[in-house]
Amino acid sequence: MYVRAYGKPKSIYGVFERKPGDPRTTHYCPGCGHGNVHKYIAEAIDDFGIQDRTILISPVGCAVFAYYYFDVGNVQAAHGRAPAVATAIKRARPDSIVISYQGDGDLAAIGGNEILHAANRGENITVFFINNAIYGMTGGQMAPTTLPGQITTTTPMGRAPEREGFPLRVSELLASLEGPTYIERVALFDNKSRMRARKAIRKAIQVQLEGRGFSLVEILSPCPTGWGMTPAQACEWIQKEMLRYFPLGVFKDVSATRPPVHTAASREAMPLPSVASPEDIFALLGLEGVESVSPPLMRETEIPARYRNPRIKVAGFGGQGVLFLGRLLAEAGMRQGYHVSWLPSYGPEMRGGTAHCHVTISTEPIASPLVSRPSVLIAMNQPSLERFEPEVIPGGLILYDSSLISTRPRRTDVETLPVPATQIADQLGGAKAANMVALGAYLGLTKVLPAESVIVTLERMVENRSLLELNVKSLQAGLDYVSAR
Amino acid sequence: MNVERIEDRGRVEILEDQCKGCGLCVAACPVQVLVMAEYLNSYGYHPARYVGRGCTGCGVCYYACPEPAAITVYLREAAAVRA
Numbered sequence: 001m002y003v004r005a006y007g008k009p010k011s012i013y014g015v016f017e018r019k020p021g022d023p024r025t026t027h028y029c030p031g032c033g034h035g036n037v038h039k040y041i042a043e044a045i046d047d048f049g050i051q052d053r054t055i056l057i058s059p060v061g062c063a064v065f066a067y068y069y070f071d072v073g074n075v076q077a078a079h080g081r082a083p084a085v086a087t088a089i090k091r092a093r094p095d096s097i098v099i100s101y102q103g104d105g106d107l108a109a110i111g112g113n114e115i116l117h118a119a120n121r122g123e124n125i126t127v128f129f130i131n132n133a134i135y136g137m138t139g140g141q142m143a144p145t146t147l148p149g150q151i152t153t154t155t156p157m158g159r160a161p162e163r164e165g166f167p168l169r170v171s172e173l174l175a176s177l178e179g180p181t182y183i184e185r186v187a188l189f190d191n192k193s194r195m196r197a198r199k200a201i202r203k204a205i206q207v208q209l210e211g212r213g214f215s216l217v218e219i220l221s222p223c224p225t226g227w228g229m230t231p232a233q234a235c236e237w238i239q240k241e242m243l244r245y246f247p248l249g250v251f252k253d254v255s256a257t258r259p260p261v262h263t264a265a266s267r268e269a270m271p272l273p274s275v276a277s278p279e280d281i282f283a284l285l286g287l288e289g290v291e292s293v294s295p296p297l298m299r300e301t302e303i304p305a306r307y308r309n310p311r312i313k314v315a316g317f318g319g320q321g322v323l324f325l326g327r328l329l330a331e332a333g334m335r336q337g338y339h340v341s342w343l344p345s346y347g348p349e350m351r352g353g354t355a356h357c358h359v360t361i362s363t364e365p366i367a368s369p370l371v372s373r374p375s376v377l378i379a380m381n382q383p384s385l386e387r388f389e390p391e392v393i394p395g396g397l398i399l400y401d402s403s404l405i406s407t408r409p410r411r412t413d414v415e416t417l418p419v420p421a422t423q424i425a426d427q428l429g430g431a432k433a434a435n436m437v438a439l440g441a442y443l444g445l446t447k448v449l450p451a452e453s454v455i456v457t458l459e460r461m462v463e464n465r466s467l468l469e470l471n472v473k474s475l476q477a478g479l480d481y482v483s484a485r
Numbered sequence: 486m487n488v489e490r491i492e493d494r495g496r497v498e499i500l501e502d503q504c505k506g507c508g509l510c511v512a513a514c515p516v517q518v519l520v521m522a523e524y525l526n527s528y529g530y531h532p533a534r535y536v537g538r539g540c541t542g543c544g545v546c547y548y549a550c551p552e553p554a555a556i557t558v559y560l561r562e563a564a565a566v567r568a
Contacts, residue, residue, distance in 0.1 A: 002496050006547035007557035014554070025552055030505035030530065035551025042553070069553065191513050194548050224507075231507040 009042035011051045011071050018068045027065055031231025032136075033188045033221030034063055037128060040198040041099065042070060044205050054097045055089050057082040059111075061103035062137045063130065080111020083118035086125040095264065097208055100127045105135040108144040108168050115174070119214050122179035124262035126204045127216040129170060132223035133242060140226040144168040147245055152226075167245055171218045175251035181213040183252040187220035187243065189235040196248075207255050211262035215255075220246055285334075286460050306395060307446035309363060311371045313388055315356035316380025316401075318346060321435035324461075325378070326357035328439065332449050332457040333361040341369035354383060361448060376446075378438055380421070385409060399442055401434060417445060419481060425474050433474035440478020451479060495542020496559040497535045503555035506530030510556060513549035516541055 008014070015023045028034045045054050055073035058066040059082050067074035073096070077085040082100040090098040100118075107115050107129050118125065134152055135141040142152040142159055145167050149158040159167075171185045182204060186197035197219055204215035220242050222234035229237060260266060276284070312329065316322040323344045330342035339362045346355035358371035377392050379385035379400040385407075392398055394413040402418035409416050421437035443449055455472055462468040497519070499510075504526060510533050511519045518539040526532045533546075542560040550556045 001562045002559035003562055005495070005542055005558050005560040006544035008554035012553045024500075024554060025503050025505070025528075028551060030551075031507035031509060032551055035553060036548070039548070039551075039553055191515070191545050191549065198548065231509055232512055235509070235512075 009039060009046045011042035011045040011054070012038065012069055013071045016068045018065060026069060028062065029223075029225040031222055031224040031234060032062070033132065033219065033223070034130060036188055036194065037101075037130060037197070037201070037219055037221065038066070038069055040201045041101075041128065041205075043198070044202045045070075045072065045097075047202070048097075048205060048209060050097045050205075050209070053095060054099060055093070057086050057089075057098070057100045059100075059102040059106040061106045061135075063101055063103060064137075066101055080106050080109070080114055082106070082111065083114040083123070083125070083127065086127075087118055087121070087123045090123060090125050094124075094262065094267065097205065098125045099205070100125055102127065102129055103136070104129070104131045104133065104143045104145040104170075105138075108170050112144070112168075115170070115216075116177075119174045119216065120177045120179040122181065122213040124208055124211060124213050125215075126208045127214075128201065128204070129216055129218045130221045131170070131218050131242075131246065132221045132226065133167070134223055134226040136223045136226040140223075140228075145170075145246075147241060150241075169246065171216070171246075171251045174216060179214055180216065180252055181258050182207045182215040182250075182255050183218075184216075184250045185218040185220065185246060185248050187238050187246075187248055188222060189220075189238040193239075193248075203255075208262075210255070211260035211266065212255050212258045213262060218246075220248075303447045307376075307397070307448055310359075310361055310376045310446070310448055311374050312359040312361070312376040312378065313356060313371050313374040313391070314359065314378040314380075315354070315384030315388055316435075318355045319432070320355075320380045321432060322355050322378075322380055323357050325435040325439050326359045328454060328457055328461060329359050329361065329449070331461070332454040335453050335457055336449055338362060339364060339366050341366045343369040343371075354381075356384065356388070376442070378442060379405065380434065380438065381405065382407070397446070399438060399445075401438060403434075417441065417482075419478065421478070424477050424481065425470075428470065428473050428477060430470050430474075433470050436471045436474035437478040437481070440475040440480075441482045442478070443475075444479040444482030451475065493538060493540050493542075494561055495540040496561075497540050497542075497546060498557045498559070499533050499535055500555050500557075501526045501532035501534070502528070503552050504530060504532035505552065506532055507551065508533070509549040509551070510546035513545050515543060515545060519546060 026035050056070050058076040060079035082102050086098045086100040131145050133145045135143050141154040146159045148161050151158050171183050175183045184200045186200045187193045200217045204217045207215040220238050224231045224234040314322045314326045326342050330340040333340040341360045343358040360366050373393050375396045377388050377398045382405050389409050392414050397415045398409050399417045401421040403420040403423035419441040421434040422431050424437045425431050425433040518536045519533050521531045522534040544558045547556045547558050
């Protein structure tokens, strides 16, 4: 009678619903080390009994598909950003076990900054860093970890340190920081080294479980395909070549002495300094004396239903004040007690480039500041109208500067409001106040915010007296333009 | 009934159609009871194969194998104390 002693961990799916074909094998090449590391991590998750609260961050690189294999919570991060994503998840869900799984291109090249700061903050996360000295997925280009003399597709004559610099020793680098708790480099080339890797992986997770902070295990891992070797040769190459530059060992371990500050008990015992009160925040923003901080309900106001809770895109040339317009809207909305967001988007040019911003004014909390389907488009020039017109939702509003835009919007399922904003502002003494004319027209039409609230905000935002006057006059002109229509 | 087989401490099961023929388990096995098959599996790899006797159930092949579910190692009940 035999009993199962070693086999597929529970935390690895039985079927990988990746793509048509065999759903039971990984997409990794024969002899690739990723599968081994997957198994060791999954085994540790099983043994610690943490499958239901583990969240694994997949990187960009060969292991991008890790979420097809690990039966845990999964998030796939942008290239190199896994430590930042892991940080956010761990802080939002401190009882979860957060594992960042990254390769050397991901962690040491594009994500070098992310890992450095996550480690330095001592985030209570676990990072598994697969170092195979190459960009495997994209076809074997040089990575920061490529050895001197190593031939890759981008160093066909071998990496020359004089030309391409030296390999980055991530473990040594991070171990020099105060923040990390446990850092070890292991390898996968023979039975003993694999067992050592398995042990280090367990320890790194244990450190997080105990709330003792940041741990990272660097794993020298074979990439037979990228190296142009058989799996056996690849193991030999790790032992003979990689170890010379990347010595194995524990580079930092303060897990025995570092207090477990990241546990639920210590969070309770030592709460973080409390956040500022709404009054403090209002005082900080110069909003003292605002009477009500509770959102007025738009449905009970005089705002027509179709204009309520607007999601606005303001677009134009850099220098036309579209970002300012958006900020003014958001701040005035905040003064009225609404939830607001303002998200600018602009090129490097201060003037002459194009700029746009996303503004949301809402009675409900705002999930994302991004406005990809605006209900209102304020277009201050021709390219902006052409670019954003298709995004406006049916029944939405397009307000555009008809003194600069000669063609009418093509859409027939939206309301359009042409306003000769630049012309009006120019007559008032400054064409650059066209943004205020447009804003006045918008408020005049929709009643989303009272003009007084915007003027009070303007007074706070614009210090120059004459400019302030021009702005207020232009705003009023916009209001008048709409009511005289 | 095969008496020698019953006396083996362990038994290894290799799912040949999940094997990519990398040979790491064959190289890893301390008692050399794994071989590469002469034949090809459905992917066109020569899969690893257990010769059918001599397994000690040490689990080394399991840890050497990169595929999650290709290798399962069994221990005779009396010996089944997890390493």
